[in-house]
Amino acid sequence: MDFCLVVFASATTVNRVKSVLLKKFQINSEIVQTPKAIPAKGCSYSLKIKTEYADVVWNLIKENGLSSKGIFRESNFEKIK
Amino acid sequence: MxxxxxxxxxWPKPASVVRAMDECMNEFAANPGRSAHSHAIKSSEKVYECREEIAEFFGIDNPGNVIFTSNATHSLNIVINGVLNEGDHVICTVMDHNSVLRTTFSKTKKIELSFSKANPDGSLNLTEFESLIKTNTKLVVMTHVSNVCGTVMPAKEVADICKKRNILFLLDASQSAGIVPINITEMGIDYLAAPGHKGLYGPMGTGILVINSKVIPKPLIFGGTGSYSKELSQPFELPDRLESGTLNVPGICGLLEGVRFIKAVxxxxxxxxxxxxxxxxxxxxxxxxxxxxxxxxxxxxxxxxxxxxxxxxxxxxxxxxxxxxxxxxxxxxxxxxxxxxxxxxxxxxxxxxxxxxxxxxxxxxxxxxxxxxxx
CATH class of the missing domain: 3.90.1150.10 (Aspartate Aminotransferase, domain 1)
Known part of the structure; x- marks a missing residue:
């Protein structure tokens, strides 16, 4: 299974996106610490989701004006959004 | 008693409030928004659940605009100290609590302060109130309900006047939150300050500031937020901008159940x-x-x-x-x-x-x- 990490600075934002994904799109996700290898200006949280949902999350972020550092592949930290 | x-x-609090605090303390009270172990994540999720519940309760879309404070006085201080600049004029009412009166008075070397009078039954005279507005009036602060005699103030009417005159409106909901229906979006309130431990049935040491304005107050305190750790400046993102230091997670868990109790009843x-x-x-x-x-x-x-x-x-x-x-x-x-x-x-x-x-x-x-x- 291919996963990606949606990186946020704020614990509130990561929880908000997790909550909306579940309630509105029935998409499960998991909050994890952002790996140091991903540039995120210090401590941050990421939402681990299946890569097939990356577009859904990205649209959600853009539509709501949320702040995200981007979406990265979990396997090699390649930035995909 | x-x-x-x-x-x-x-007092007393609903049993669910006490249970939630007990469960938090015994089972997962780690620091939210800092570490990423399972207890810290559970803490952070509970804090967010409470933000979400409060946002819905007061009629705003973004739970990030719910700021946790230690009491209503703290919330009022954030806005009064955070939006007023030298030369600004602020209007309060004589029915306000010292949490508003002392905070605004403490700034009178740099700002102008006017008090709207009250009728003998504690109600507000809107005409007199409106006559106090000046070109430099930046903020109106008003209690929603008198803590002395229970008189309900015309919050919607005052919000309408403020909106027309481009003035920020801070409602002190210390005696109304959980007792009088409040939808801050529909009512046009810019900031709502409330204690968690009164009509919301949460524990002491909890308070909220709900922000419904593009004017974000300057922080009252600065420090760690668990975010943007490499930067020395305070983050702009809410709620982090106004929430430095470790949150009162057991209290917030109690407050969450307090709000749910009100919704259920x-x-x-x-x-x-x-x-x-x-x-x-x-x-x-x-x-x-x-x-x-x-x-x-x-x-x-x-x-x-x-x-x-x-x-x-x-x-x-x-x-x-x-x-x-x-x-x-x-x-x-x-x-x-x-x-x-x-x-x-x-x-x-x-x-x-x-x-x-x-x-x-x-x-x-x-x-x-x-x-x-x-x-």
Whole structure:
């Protein structure tokens, strides 16, 4: 299974996106610490989701004006959004 | 104990509030928004659940605009200190609490301050209020409900006036949150400050600031937020901008259940219950010799906060008598709102204050009336 990490600075934002994904799109996700290898200006949280949902999350972020550092592949930290 | 001091803090709390705090302390009370182990994540999720519940409760879309504070005074201080600049004018009312009055007064070397007067029943004169607006008026701060006499202020009308004149409006909902329906988006309120431990039935040490404005107050305190750690400047993102330091997670878990309790009972039901108790009390006080009710004499335009004076016994003696002889808890004197007493005609006497919650009953009110009749 291919996963990606949606990186946020704020614990509130990561929880908000997790909550909306579940309630509105029935998409499960998991909050994890952002790996140091991903540039995120210090401590941050990421939402681990299946890569097939990356577009859904990205649209959600853009539509709501949320702040995200981007979406990265979990396997090699390649930035995909 | 018959507890009639709910305007100070509600007691008892719903069992679910106590259980939630106990569960948090025993099972997962780690630091939210810092580490990423399972307890920290659970803490962070609970904090977010509470933000979400409060955002929905007060009618805003973005839970990130719910700021957790330690009490309503803290919330009021954030806005008053965070939006006013030198040369600005702020309007308060004489019915406000010292949490507003002292905070605004402390800034009078740099800002102008005006007080809107009140009628003898504690209500606001909107025409007089509007006449105080100047070209440099930046902020209006107003209590939603008087903590002395329970009079409900015209929050929507004041918000409308502020909106038309491009003035920020901060509502002190210390005595109304959880008791009077509030939708801050529909009402046009820019900032709402409320304690978690009064009408929202959470524990002491919890408060909220709900922001519905593009004008974000400057932080009152600075420090760690768990985010943007490499940067020395405070993050701009809410709630982090205004929430430095570790949050009161057990308290927030309790507050979450307090808000859920209100939603389950229904705010209309709570309001109806308190009105019924108030009606019993007002009718009974009217028939009790030597007692005069302060403020509104009927249940219209008021909540279950009732003040009265006794003609031959001072207010502190009345409270002491009720406590020692009948185990009835009331509050007496000025209730941290002396200008209200000037307006209400009780500046020399102070008042005895009775304030209800959902847990009070009519037999309790009857016992209070009996006790007062025996003075």
């Amino acid at each position: 018959i507890y009639f001091d709910n305007a100070a803090t509600t 229904g705010i209309q039901q709570i309001s109806k219950h308190e009105k019924e108790l108030t009606s019993w009390l007002l009718d009974g006080l009217e028939e009790t010799k030597n007692i005069s009710v302060v403020g509104k004499k009927n249940t219209v335009g008021r909540t279950g906060v009732v003040s009265f004076v006794h003609s031959s016994m001072d207010c502190t003696a009345v409270s002491a008598y009720l406590d020692s002889e009948f185990a009835i808890a009331t509050r007496s004197m000025y209730h941290c709102a002396y200008p209200s007493h000037v307006a209400l005609g009780t500046k020399d006497s102070g008042t005895v204050r009775v304030s209800f919650s959902l847990f009070n009953t009519i037999p309790q009110v009857k016992l209070l009336l009996y006790a007062l009749s025996k003075i």
